[in-house]
Amino acid sequence: MDDHGRGSGPRPPDSGEDPLDRGTPDPLPYEGVWRFTAPAVDVSVPQARHAVRDLLYRQGVPVSDDLVQGLLLIVSELVTNAVRHAALLSPMLAVEVAVGAEWVRVSVEDNHPYRPTALEAAHSETGGRGLLLVREVTREAGGVCDVEHTSSGGKVIWAALPLKPVRVS
Numbered sequence: 454m455d456d457h458g459r460g461s462g463p464r465p466p467d468s469g470e471d472p473l474d475r476g477t478p479d480p481l482p483y484e485g486v487w488r489f490t491a492p493a494v495d496v497s498v499p500q501a502r503h504a505v506r507d508l509l510y511r512q513g514v515p516v517s518d519d520l521v522q523g524l525l526l527i528v529s530e531l532v533t534n535a536v537r538h539a540a541l542l543s544p545m546l547a548v549e550v551a552v553g554a555e556w557v558r559v560s561v562e563d564n565h566p567y568r569p570t571a572l573e574a575a576h577s578e579t580g581g582r583g584l585l586l587v588r589e590v591t592r593e594a595g596g597v598c599d600v601e602h603t604s605s606g607g608k609v610i611w612a613a614l615p616l617k618p619v620r621v622s
Contacts, residue, residue, distance in 0.1 A: 481554055483512040488549040491532075493540035493563065501532045501548050505559060514552050515616060523590045524559055527598075527612045530583040531561035534610075539565030543607060552616075556596075560611035568600050568608055587612060 487508055491497040502525050509516055509524070516524075528548065535546040543564035551558040569584060587610075591598040596614035603609055 478554070483514040484552050484554060485512065486549065486551045488547055490545050490547045493536050493544055493546050495536060497536060497546070498529055498532045501561075502529050505548065505550055508550055509552075509557075512552065514557065516557065517617065520557075520594065520614060520617070523594050523614065524557065524612075526590055527587050528559050528561070530587050531559070531610050531612075534569065534583050535561050535563045535565075538567070538569065539563040539607075542566075549609075549611075554616075556613050556615050558611055558613035560609050562603060562607060562609040564603075564605060564607035566602075566606050566608070568602070569610070584610075 489501075489504060491501060505528050506521060506525055509521060532546065532548065535543065539546070545564075547562040549558075549560045549562070551560075588598055591612045591614065594614040596612055598610070598612035600608055600610045
C-alpha cells in the first residue's frame, strides 16, 4: 500500500464537507502505512502487539488509551488466530498498520485460503471467541472489520477504528 493512510480504505462516516472545497491536504505527521512480517509462532503474538503499540506512540498518533487497548486486543486476537489456524500452510504472517487523518486500520495477512467465521463458543470452552471479540471491540469503537481474500490465495483480516480527539486534562 502506498496511499499513506488516505486511500479508499474504511473511514468513519463523511463529515458532510465537500472534499473538492478542501483540496488534497498534506498528510499529517503521523499518517502512513507500516508493514512487518513475523513467523507464525506463539512468540509473535506479544511481539506484534508491542510493535503496534510502539509504532502508534513513536509516530505520535492521537489515540486514546482505550483505543490503543482495543487495537492491541484486536492485533493479539488476529495474530493468535493466524498462529493457531494458518501456520501449517502459512509459516509467515504480515501485520499492517495504516493511519489516516481520521482512522487507524490494523490487519493481519496469511497465506491460508480458509476464510474464518466468528463462532459462538460454549461457556466452558477457553477459546473460540477471538473473532467475536474483534467484531465487538470494533463495533463499540464505531469501526468496521472484514476478511478479504488476497491475490495470492490467502486472506487478510482487518479492523479500522476511527480516531477520536484525545482530551487533554
